[in-house]
Amino acid sequence: MEKLVEIDRYEKKEITKNYRSLLRACKNILSNDDIKEIRKAIEMALSRKKEFRRPSGKLSAIHSLEVANIVASEIGLGRTSIICALLYDVVQGDDVEKHEILEIFGKNVEDIVTGLIKVKGLYEKDTSIESENFRKLLLTFAQDVRVILIILADRLQTMRSLNLYDAESQQVIAAEVGYLYAPMAHRLGLYSIKSEMEDGVMKYTNREMYSFIAKKLNETKRARDKYIADFIAPIKKELEAAGLKFDIKGRTKTIYSIHNKMKKQNTPFENVYDLFAIRVILDSKEKDEKADCWKVYSIVTDKYQPNPSRLRDWLSIPKSNGYESLHTTVLGPDKKWVEVQIRTHRMNEVAEKGLAAHWKYKGGEGEKGMDAWLGNIREVLENPERNAIDFIDDFKLNLYDEEVFVFTPKGDLRRLPKGATVLDFAFDIHSGVGKQCNGAKINGKHASIKQVLKNGDQIEVLTSKTQVPRAEWLNVVATSRAKSKVKQALKEIQYKESEFGKETLVRRLKNWKIELTDQLIHQLVKHYKSKSINDFFREIALGTIDVTSMKDVVSAPDTKVLDKEKQEEVAQQKSATNFVAGYDELEDSDDVLVIDKNLKNVDYSLAKCCSPIFGDKIFGFVAVTGGIKIHRINCPNAPEMRSKFGYRIVNAQWNSGGTANFQATLKITGTDDIGIVSNISQVITKDLKMKMRSISIDSQEGSFEGTVTVFVNDTDMLGRLIKKVKKVKGVYNVSRIDSVV
Incomplete structure (x- = not known):
């Protein structure tokens, strides 16, 4: 010290x-x-x-x-x-x-x-x-x-x-953790770490929604604790009577997972029924673990009606990261659905600490599964032909969690991600089998390569020596291994076709006593409007371009065309980043936006995915077309943009002197009373004197849900509108939504 x-x-x-x-x-x-x-x-x-x-x-x-x-x-x-x-x-x-x-x-x-x-x-x-x-x-x-x-x-x-x-580093770090490390922690079975990461990411990338859900959870805590106690009491009594040693408690789900449910179910917080889960953790000897878990399941489902479609048995076949548990959803008091998770202390430690716990409890299958997973990762990453975007997408595919369990004709178990097809299974057996696959027999019945696999399927792959990989296969496969092998095979085929096309052209030019130079190749690619040189040679090999028709083109090259190409290249190099304004110019500017500190004369547009308005915290994203899209800091797409295309992010802020009209869309829910739409419209157009672009209301069983799109000057104006509409009699909730209607 x-x-x-x-x-x-x-x-x-x-x-x-x-x-x-x-x-x-x-x-x-x-x-x-x-x-x-x-x-x-x-x-x-x-x-x-x-x-x-x-x-x-x-x-x-x-x-x-x-x-x-x-x-x-x-x-x-x-x-x-x-x-x-x-x-x-x-x-x-x-x-x-x-x-x-x-x-x-x-x-x-x-x-x-x-x-x-x-x-x-x-x-x-x-x-x-x-x-x-x-x-x-x-x-x-x-x-x-x-x-x-x-x-x-x-x-x-x-x-x-x-x-x-600082604020910018917070966004970059949070986006990266959300995009890569939280899914990786999940894949390795580190559920506690994964959950904390996801909540942390949301706290910094969508603080408004994070705070809203946290506040709601705090407000409903007392009622939730009482419900959990009422649910547990009769089960606890039965478990004690059965002589089982156990811990039983309610666990509130994470803010991130609750937000996900709100988005998936398109429902407000109040309508999310599974805000918590009941967890029963047994103190059982290893030989009695499965029997004791099923005993608890029997006691729970005797007391409360189970939903058969919501039974998840990871006792018989654990997940590939070693996760073992029995999940069921039952109808509790007040007709509310409640998830119950049943496991032992050993299983719980594996669930919390993942792979590390397998080294403590020897003999677990998780370590073997993880070794196979890491081998698959290495295979994807070590392929030098992959471009960066492809390989990171394929790496992400390896982070799947939901699995299907299928069998070879000999009865060997194979784990594949949910959504995997016959073709995925063929490549999982061997890349040679995958390349020649033209169908399969599933449970004795013929099936195409596109057939999605189900738990328990027994699959016999059918092959043909004349079968070769096709580009459409990339839309058929779901696993990174299969995608990687298909892309590799397609590149090999394309390379051979390209080489054959080049040889054909060289032979024909030799007959005409013309040399194939780089300048001539570029001229021909331009003339025939091919995407690339390799594509040009492939088109010759495939007969799309007739070599005999080239004689007139190659005999009298059009130098003007070449000159024009050079001019176009120069013009393209003149990008938005060349137009930098000085500070003096900026102060007198009427621009609504200041992009990348002093950047001026830049084409920009407001992104429709999050519809930023004056006053929102924003950033710029350089689009493929060269213009800049302006996004809110908490845009749903922001984490992926920052992680995957960080080099295309530019700073942006509103110019305090700027004025403009922006579209904002609100989601409104409430009681379907007579005149409710009229009252809302009056608040917007008469009381606040705002322009309304559209209003859409859908009524069902005495309540309504609708959207209204208005023109506002800034976030303050929008805030005033939200407060005013919330006060309209019969309105439950008003919230801003991202996309413009």
Whole structure:
């Protein structure tokens, strides 16, 4: 501790608190020798030559201790991973050499620390998911699963400290966590971490809705707690009578999952019925686990009517990430549907800590499944032919959670994502089988390659030596492995066709005594309006372009055409970023928007997906056409745009002197009383003197739901309108919706 310099009293307390917390966590899972090594790693982390702070301003040593605490207590990893979490910052800061790590802690620690340093180095270069660096980052993950788990701990701690970052960094970090790391945590079975990440992402990308749901949950807590107690009481009595040892409690669902339900069901908060779930956790011996879980199921469904379509049995066949549980939905008091989850303490630890728990409970199938998953990831990432967008999309496909279980003719079990087809199954067997697949027999009946698989299907793949992959197959397959193999096969076919077309053209030109130059190729591509040179050669091979018709074109090349091409290229290079205005010009501007600080004379439009209006926090997104689309910071598409196309994001803000009319759409729900529409219209047009573009009302069973689109000057004006309409008698709720009607 005495080696620390330039650290204030608060930071010393934080270091001491995290230091003790980590040692307490280690005491429960590690030997005394392991703890001694961890103490040594902590001392190395705290004895840096100079103070080092993260972009948030937090001392790096504190962050490392916090990450190590997550690795130990929340993920449940051991000595090697804890030491790596403590040391990779120190090694990168040149305070400790890698060879010292090898000598003191061994080869495993050195390898993982090297992987973590690579990841951090790639972030410092470029965090854009579309960049080649991101392929390298994911490939580093796929080499050792502990690298992924430690980085997940790092990202979780960063999310917990996100309030210390500036507004732009908050958006970028939250978008990346939501796009990649939360799904990855889910795929690895780390449900607690995944849930906290998702809620954190929503807090910073859609704060208004996050705060709204949090407030509603707080307001309804007392009623919800009473309902849970009433639901549990009779079940608890029956379980005790059956001699079972158990814990039973209600668990409120996350804000993110509640918001998802509101969107999927297109319903307000008040109509979301499954705000919580009841969880029964049994203290059972491993040999009795399944029988005890089904015993609880029998007791619950004897007491409350079950919904047969909502039974989920992950006891008989666990998910590929090892998740085991029995879920059912029953009709509780007051005719409300309630989800009940039944599992043992072992299953619950696996559900919370995922893969790490499988190393504790040996013999679990999850580790084998995860090894196969990581192998599949490596196969996707190591293909050098893939472009960045394709490979990140395919990587995301590997993060599926819902699965179907199907069988080969010999009875071997195969896990595939929900929505997988016969063709996916064929490629899962072997890429050679997939390429020649022309159908299948499912449960003895003939089926096409497009047939979607169902749980329990037994599949015999049918092949033909004359069958070759086709471009349409990309719309048939659902797995990343199959997509990757189909694309690879198509490229091989296209390459062969292109080479054959080129040879055909060269032979014909040789007969005409004309040499095939780059200039001539570009002229021909332009003349025949081919998309690319390779496409041009393929069109020759396929007979789309007749080589004999080229003689007149190649004999008298039109230099004017070539000159025109050059002129067009120059014109295209003159992009919006060349028109930069000075500060003086900007101050006198009547533009409503200021884009990228001083950028002026830029074509922009307001995005229809979120309909920004004056006063909203906004950003610009450079469209493919060269113009700029203006989005709200909490646009539903913002996280993906920031993560996938971060390089196309530009700053934008409203010019305080600008005035304009903007369209805003409100969703209104209420009692279907006579004159309600007239009253709403009067408030808008007469009381507030606003222009109304449209109003649409749908009545059903005494209530109504409708939308109204109005023209407003800014968010203040819209806020006044919402408050006024809420006061109309019979109106339940008024909220702004994204898309313009």
